[in-house]
Amino acid sequence: MTQLALDAEALYGQLRRQVAALAQESGDQPLGLVGIWSGGAWLAERLQADLRLGGPSGTLSITLHRDDYAERGLSTTAGTTRLPFEVEGRHIILVDDVLHTGRTIRAALNELFDFGRPSRVSLAVLVDRGGRELPIDAQCAAARLELPLSQRLSLTRDEQGRFTFAVEGR
Amino acid sequence: MKILIQNGRVVDPASGRDETADIAIAGDRIVTIGRVPEGFNPDRRVDAKGWVVMPGLVDLAARLREPGHEHEGMLESELAAAAAGGVTSLVCPPDTEPALDEPGLVEMLKFRARQLSRCRLFPLGALTQGLRGEVLTEMGQLTEAGCVGFSQGELAIGDTQVLQRAMLYAATYGYPVWLRPQDPWLGKGVAASGAVATRMGLSGVPVSAETVALHTIIELMRGTGARVHLCRLSSAAGVQLVRQAKAEGLPLSCDVSINNLHLTDVDIGYFDSAMRLVPPLRQDRDRQALRQGLADGTIDALVSDHLPLSSDEKTLPFAEAVPGATGLELLLSLSIKWAQDQGLSLTQALAPITARPVAVIGEALGSLRASAGRLVEGGVADLCCFDPEVHWQATPEALRSQGKHTPFAPQSTGFALPAQVQLTLVAGTVAYERRC
Amino acid sequence: MRNPQLNQHGELIHLLSIEGLPRPVLHHILDTAGTFLSVHEREVKKVPLLRGKSVFNLFFENSTRTRTTFEIAAKRLSADVINLDIARSSTAKGESLLDTIANLSAMHADMFVVRHGESGAPYLIAQHCAPHVHVVNAGDGRHAHPTQGLLDMYTIRHYKKDFSNLTVAIVGDIVHSRVARSDIHALTTLGVPEIRAVGPKTLATADLASMGVRVCHDMAEGIRDADVIIMLRLQNERMSGAMLPSSAEFFKNFGLTPEKLALAKPDVIVMHPGPINRGVEIESSVADGPHSVILPQVTFGIAVRMAVMSIIAGNEA
Numbered sequence: 001m002t003q004l005a006l007d008a009e010a011l012y013g014q015l016r017r018q019v020a021a022l023a024q025e026s027g028d029q030p031l032g033l034v035g036i037w038s039g040g041a042w043l044a045e046r047l048q049a050d051l052r053l054g055g056p057s058g059t060l061s062i063t064l065h066r067d068d069y070a071e072r073g074l075s076t077t078a079g080t081t082r083l084p085f086e087v088e089g090r091h092i093i094l095v096d097d098v099l100h101t102g103r104t105i106r107a108a109l110n111e112l113f114d115f116g117r118p119s120r121v122s123l124a125v126l127v128d129r130g131g132r133e134l135p136i137d138a139q140c141a142a143a144r145l146e147l148p149l150s151q152r153l154s155l156t157r158d159e160q161g162r163f164t165f166a167v168e169g170r
Numbered sequence: 171m172k173i174l175i176q177n178g179r180v181v182d183p184a185s186g187r188d189e190t191a192d193i194a195i196a197g198d199r200i201v202t203i204g205r206v207p208e209g210f211n212p213d214r215r216v217d218a219k220g221w222v223v224m225p226g227l228v229d230l231a232a233r234l235r236e237p238g239h240e241h242e243g244m245l246e247s248e249l250a251a252a253a254a255g256g257v258t259s260l261v262c263p264p265d266t267e268p269a270l271d272e273p274g275l276v277e278m279l280k281f282r283a284r285q286l287s288r289c290r291l292f293p294l295g296a297l298t299q300g301l302r303g304e305v306l307t308e309m310g311q312l313t314e315a316g317c318v319g320f321s322q323g324e325l326a327i328g329d330t331q332v333l334q335r336a337m338l339y340a341a342t343y344g345y346p347v348w349l350r351p352q353d354p355w356l357g358k359g360v361a362a363s364g365a366v367a368t369r370m371g372l373s374g375v376p377v378s379a380e381t382v383a384l385h386t387i388i389e390l391m392r393g394t395g396a397r398v399h400l401c402r403l404s405s406a407a408g409v410q411l412v413r414q415a416k417a418e419g420l421p422l423s424c425d426v427s428i429n430n431l432h433l434t435d436v437d438i439g440y441f442d443s444a445m446r447l448v449p450p451l452r453q454d455r456d457r458q459a460l461r462q463g464l465a466d467g468t469i470d471a472l473v474s475d476h477l478p479l480s481s482d483e484k485t486l487p488f489a490e491a492v493p494g495a496t497g498l499e500l501l502l503s504l505s506i507k508w509a510q511d512q513g514l515s516l517t518q519a520l521a522p523i524t525a526r527p528v529a530v531i532g533e534a535l536g537s538l539r540a541s542a543g544r545l546v547e548g549g550v551a552d553l554c555c556f557d558p559e560v561h562w563q564a565t566p567e568a569l570r571s572q573g574k575h576t577p578f579a580p581q582s583t584g585f586a587l588p589a590q591v592q593l594t595l596v597a598g599t600v601a602y603e604r605r606c
Numbered sequence: 607m608r609n610p611q612l613n614q615h616g617e618l619i620h621l622l623s624i625e626g627l628p629r630p631v632l633h634h635i636l637d638t639a640g641t642f643l644s645v646h647e648r649e650v651k652k653v654p655l656l657r658g659k660s661v662f663n664l665f666f667e668n669s670t671r672t673r674t675t676f677e678i679a680a681k682r683l684s685a686d687v688i689n690l691d692i693a694r695s696s697t698a699k700g701e702s703l704l705d706t707i708a709n710l711s712a713m714h715a716d717m718f719v720v721r722h723g724e725s726g727a728p729y730l731i732a733q734h735c736a737p738h739v740h741v742v743n744a745g746d747g748r749h750a751h752p753t754q755g756l757l758d759m760y761t762i763r764h765y766k767k768d769f770s771n772l773t774v775a776i777v778g779d780i781v782h783s784r785v786a787r788s789d790i791h792a793l794t795t796l797g798v799p800e801i802r803a804v805g806p807k808t809l810a811t812a813d814l815a816s817m818g819v820r821v822c823h824d825m826a827e828g829i830r831d832a833d834v835i836i837m838l839r840l841q842n843e844r845m846s847g848a849m850l851p852s853s854a855e856f857f858k859n860f861g862l863t864p865e866k867l868a869l870a871k872p873d874v875i876v877m878h879p880g881p882i883n884r885g886v887e888i889e890s891s892v893a894d895g896p897h898s899v900i901l902p903q904v905t906f907g908i909a910v911r912m913a914v915m916s917i918i919a920g921n922e923a
Contacts, residue, residue, distance in 0.1 A: 063641065064653040073617070073920025074655070080641050114650035365816035369625070371725040371748030371787060374813075439607055441726030485704055485734075487724035489747070 008155060008163035011126050011142040012043070016050055018140035019093065019124050023051060029091045029119060034058035036108050037079030039097030039155035043126065046161065047095065058083040060094070062107035087116035097155040099125040102136035127165075129153060171213050171598065172196045174206065178218030178555060182225060183521035184544035193223060195551045198597035202547055218555055221592055224520055226258025226552035228527040228543045230425055231401060232476035232498055234291075236282070237275060238267030244572065245282055248478055248498070251571035252289040253602035255474075255499035256554030256591040259542055260289055261531065263348075263401075264296040265323025271296035271307045273315035280316050289596060290538075290552070292531060294321040294348055297336050303327040306336055309345050318534035319399065321348035324448060326383060328354045330390075337396035346532065348399045351383040351408065352449065360489045362404075362450040366435040372488060375450050377405045384411045391420050399530055400424035403469060404449035406459030413468045423530045424468075426460050427475035428497055428504040429577060433457070437583055443484050443491035444577045447475075464522055465512055471527040472508070474501040478573025496573035500564060502556060503587035504578070510588065516558075551598035560590040610732055617921040620732045620741040621914050623750040624791040632795060636760050638913035639906070645682065646905070655916045656685035659716040663689045664706075664731075665744070666722040671880065672744055675904070676719045679911035685717075703727070704734050711736045717919060718742070725749035725784075737923045742914060748784050754879050755788030757910040759796060761903050762834055765875050769793075773800040775829045775870075776819075777860055778838030778887055779809045785879045786838055787817070794818045804828030805860060808849035825860050832870040837862055837878045837887045853886045862888045867897065875899045 023031055031053065035044025041059045048057035061079040066072070094108055105123060112118065124140035129147040147153065152168045173195040180191040180203060191204040194212070201207055232252065236245040252260055262279075264270035270279070276293050283291040295317035299305040309320055320340055326349075327333040340347050356379035361367040363374030380403070388411065391398055403409055403426050415422050429447050434454050438445040445451060463469040474497030483492040501523060509519030528535065528543030535542055541549025564587060566574040578585045594602040609626045613619045618631055645651055661680040663673050673689065680687045692706065701709075710718070717740045720728045725747030732741040745751040766772060774793055780786040780803045793801050794817075803810045803819040810821050822828035829835055840856055850856055862876065876888075876897045884890045893900060 061641075064645070064655060069655055069920055073922075074638065074916050080644060110654075114645075114648045114653070116649050363813065365813060368781070368811070368813040369787070369817060371746075371750070371784060440610060441729045443730075482702060485702075485730070487703070487722065487727040487730055487747075489724045489726075 006127070006143070006153075006165040006167065008126065008165045012046070012163055014142040015043070015124060015126055015140060016047060018142065019047055020051055022093065022122060022124070022140055023053075026091050030089070032058060032083075032085050032087070032090045032092045034060050034083065034092055034094055034112065036094065036096040036104060037061045040095045041079070042155070042157050042163070043097060044095040056084050058085065060108055060111055062104055062111055065107035065110040067103055067107065081111060083115055087112060087118050089117070089119050091120040091122070092118045093122045093124055095124050097126050098153050099123070099128045099136070099138050099141065100131050102132050102134035105136045106134055126155065127153060172211065173214050173216065173595070173598065174210065174212035175216045175218050175223060175553070175555070178221045178223035180223045180545065181516055181520055182545040183517045184225070184525035185546070186517065187545070188517055193545070193553070195595070195598050198551055198599075200545060200547055200549055200551045203545060216555070216593065220559065221555045221557055222516065223545075223553060223555050225524045225544050226554050226594065226596060227256045227501060227523045228531075229257045229260040229474050229476070229498065229501055229523070230471050230527045230530060231427070231473040232257070232260040232262055233265070233478070234262055235478060236266060236279065242572065244478065246286055247570065247572045248476070249283060249286050249289050250602070251496075251498045251569065253594045253596070254570045254591060256502050256556060256594050257474075257498055258289055258552035258554065258594065258596045258601070259292060261292045261294060261318065263321055263323045264294050265301060265325070269296045269301045269323070270294070270312075270317070271299050271301070273308070273311045276312060276315040276317055289601070292316070292318045292534070294319050296320065297322050297340075297347065298327070298332070301325055303329060303332055306339055309340060309343065313343075313345060313534075318531050319346040319348050321401070322350065324350055326350060326352050326354040326357070330386060333386075334390050334394060337390055337398070338394040341394050341396040344397065344533070346397045346399055346534070348401055349387055350401045351380050351387060351403070353379045353382045356382060360446065360450070361438065362435050362452040364435055364453055366438060370438065370441065377407050377452070380405050380408045380449065381411060384408055388415045388420065388422070391415075391422065397421040398423075402427050402430070402449050402473075402475060403460060403463070404430050404452050405456045409459045409463040409468055413463070416468065423470045425471040425473045425527075425530070426464060426469050427473055428500055429475065429495060430457070431460055431464065431472065431508055432504060432585075433577055433583065437577065438488075439582075441488045442577075442582050443486060443488050444495060444575055444579060444582045446488055446491040446493045447495060447577070448493045461508060461512060464508065465514060465518070470522070470530050472501070472505050472522040474498050476571070476573070478571050479575055480572070481575070484575045495576045496569060496571045497576065498571060499569055500576065500578055500587060502554070502591060503562075503589050506558070506589045507585070507587065551595055553595045554591060555593040556589045556591045558589050561586040561588055562590050563587065610729060613921060613923055618918050619921050619923050620728075621752050621918060622728050622732060622741065622743045624752045624755045624788050624795065625750070627795065629795050629797075632756070632759065632792065635756055635910070635913050635917060636763060638917060639756075639760050639909040642909040642912040643906070645912075646909075652682050652684050654684045656680065656683035656919055659685045659919060660714060661685045661687050661717045661719060661915070662710055662715045663687065664692055664710070664718050664720045665690070666692045666720070666727070667745070669721055669745070672721065675907050676742075676744060676911055679908050679915060682908070683912055683916055685915075703730065707731055707735050711739060715739060717915065719744050721745045723747055740918045742918070745784055748782050749787060751784040751788050751879075753907070753911050753914055754785045755792045756914065757903060757907040758789050758836065758877060758879070759792045760906045760910055761877060761899055762875070764902070764906070765899060766833060769796040769798050772798050772833045773802070773831055774798055774834040774836065775802045775804055775832040776836045776838065777804040777825070777828065777862070779840055780805055780814060780838065781809055781811045782841070783838050789836060790817050790819055802828050802832070806850065825866060826869055829866060830869050832874055835862065835870060835874060835876050837876065837882075839879065839881065840883060840886050853883070857886055861886065862892050864889065864891055864895070867892055877903060880904070
């Protein structure tokens with residue numbers, strides 16, 4: 001089994017630059033970073049601090065909007081959605097670690113819209129690994145590559161807050 | 171017809187016989203046991219090798235639901251079930267629809283049963299008109315019509331004065347009174363009081379429902395001289411009261427059902443309505459006392475307490491289900507199972523379903539008294555042959571009765587039932603034969 | 607025999623009773639309820655988990671309150687809700703319970719929420735309905751009211767956090783109460799060390815000790831140093847059944863007044879499954895006072911029922 005090595009820290013640096021550019025382009029519109037639990041939430045938290053956006057980032061759980069409820073049932077709760085700002089009229093940047101089929105983002109959009117009507121929603125991901133099943137695209141992606149289905153990509157964070165990617169065979 | 175039953179293990183608790191022997195039958199009588207008469211030319215030979223040959227079972231409590239369910243052919247199916255269970259004589263309670271309080275109804279029932287030419291029927295007459303507990307029935311006429319005693323079925327007479335007078339009147343003529351020892355008010359619940367009923371939120375029947383009634387009945391016996399048979403003991407305290415009353419010399423007998431002998435309240439499981447029974451299933455301590463009581467003779471007889479119920483009557487929430495279960499075809503197996511569990515002999519296993527119940531019915535049997543429930547030369551040829559090695563399960567297909575609901579069904583408690591009836595003779599005629 | 611509420615993987619497919627449910631299952635339900643509680647604060651108060659599913663409320667015993675909370679819970683999950691007033695319909699015409707169930711299953715019901723006057727009825731329904739149908743017991747006879755038990759536990763966890771060092775007193779007609787039985791099972795499973803059943807001998811019967819509670823016949827002794835007091839509703843039938851002389855006498859001995867409340871811990875919470883009989887179980891000043899969490903119980907009840915319904919609907923038989 002070939003092991004693909006991804007330098008998560010380097011990728012994070014790249015993402016940070018891209019999101020900063022997006023934030024600048026946003027102009028006067030109020031901005032909100034919302035990370036998808038759990039990897040996306042870590043990323044959003046660090047981005048919030050590094051970009052000096054002030055206040056805490058939001059966390060979003062897709063548990064209630066997953067499209068595979070009929071097959072998998074309701075999982076042991078994977079986080080709760082916590083949005084420390086109004087969604088209404090805000091430019092929301094959704095943050096996640098890996099973009100794959102696009103279903104997580106679809107569920108995240110539905111969850112987000114339960115809270116109000118954002119003026120705009122953008123997507124920032126660390127890795128876009130292809131394999132899309134829905135028409136979803138990331139405005140910011142530190143790396144775009146094709147990974148075979150047999151390989152699973154997961155982000156981890158150590159006590160110092162440093163990121164690493166683990167690539168596992170299924 | 172002449173029948174020769176050969177090579178069977180003949181067990182007759184009344185005489186103590188337990189040996190391999192041939193039995194020669196001619197017409198409705200047993201001619202010889204243990205030897206074959208000179209020139210006996212049987213029309214039929216039965217090879218009973220490996221089987222036990224015993225007197226036909228005598229069941230003191232089996233409901234045939236006629237009068238009342240004629241359109242369902244109950245009498246026919248339930249008498250066939252009796253024969254399939256090896257039961258050749260049965261006592262049926264008077265709680266039919268209408269109740270057996272008129273000689274005409276009793277005669278009709280006996281007539282219809284004779285037409286079906288199987289099991290011998292000994293009906294109990296109603297003690298009071300319509301079983302309403304107010305006015306006495308014409309016990310003399312009912313006895314002439316064939317009743318062997320008088321009963322209130324499942325109902326208790328709350329009015330102690332009526333009960334006392336009914337017992338006194340019956341005592342005048344020596345008619346036995348068969349009573350369910352259950353107080354009508356304390357007995358209103360649906361499950362035995364205790365941890366299980368409490369946990370399940372089912373209204374309880376305390377032991378006092380039985381002991382209060384027993385105290386009343388026993389006290390009234392002392393004053394009236396009535397002969398009483400107690401139907402269906404359920405508690406250790408009840409057994410003890412009976413033991414004391416018998417020691418005092420009172421003319422008291424009693425029975426226990428196959429259900430209370432084997433099961434406890436824990437068997438209710440997840441509200442299994444097959445366990446909705448009267449009397450209710452009590453705790454292990456009570457079961458132990460009942461098993462011991464049957465072994466030492468404090469309890470005279472084991473009964474099936476047969477009641478064939480339909481799914482409409484049983485598949486209901488526990489408290490709404492009609493109490494009762496099918497039992498005729500399980501009586502033999504469950505008596506044997508009890509004896510096996512207690513480490514008793516086959517003779518001891520069979521006594522509570524043959525000789526001892528006959529003693530309970532007593533003089534009312536008339537000329538049958540000498541030979542019912544026993545195997546005796548010159549006596550009636552009522553026999554049951556069973557294979558002690560076969561185990562079977564009480565599935566609906568295995569039962570001939572229309573009542574398929576039993577707590578011993580595989581999905582309820584799943585007992586493997588020992589002993590399977592192979593051949594039943596009543597008055598020398600084959601009433602049931604197992605086809606392979 | 608396997609608990610009929612769980613499938614072969616130990617997942618909840620029906621909620622019939624708290625008895626027999628392992629502690630992790632209870633915690634899973636309580637945790638999930640917490641998620642649903644936050645749904646109330648959103649602009650869109652619905653989630654699509656049960657969209658396209660039909661939930662039939664089968665209430666053989668009338669109860670507008672309980673039925674309404676189940677209806678709200680189901681609708682918040684985007685389910686279609688049909689209310690069947692069985693008392694006035696086919697069963698009154700003599701249709702058997704199982705025929706009613708078969709007819710409703712033919713109408714593509716996905717979930718039955720059942721309240722019945724006889725203990726054990728939901729088990730019969732769960733046994734006989736189609737395999738994909740889930741059953742929630744909304745109260746059966748005296749036996750169980752599991753969603754009430756769960757919301758009571760949620761309430762206790764919300765205010766007290768840790769179950770392992772609590773003293774809980776349940777006061778009133780415990781022997782006839784399905785709420786009490788469910789509470790007792792939940793409290794014992796969650797590890798509460800001291801549970802007291804308080805009432806006169808006719809209502810707090812000796813047999814209850816076998817369920818793991820301490821039976822007290824003196825109110826002061828029963829609620830002394832309690833962290834949680836659960837008051838039960840007194841029903842009029844108890845007077846006619848010769849178990850109690852009058853509600854006035856009950857109130858004198860077992861009613862919760864401020865004086866009696868002072869015997870409990872200073873931060874005691876007072877709970878009641880509702881509807882409350884003011885002046886019978888509880889004095890108004892206590893029911894409306896700072897220790898009372900009776901109204902939050904109702905809010906928690908909707909979230910708990912949403913949790914139960916979404917968990918069981920997602921598990922296969």
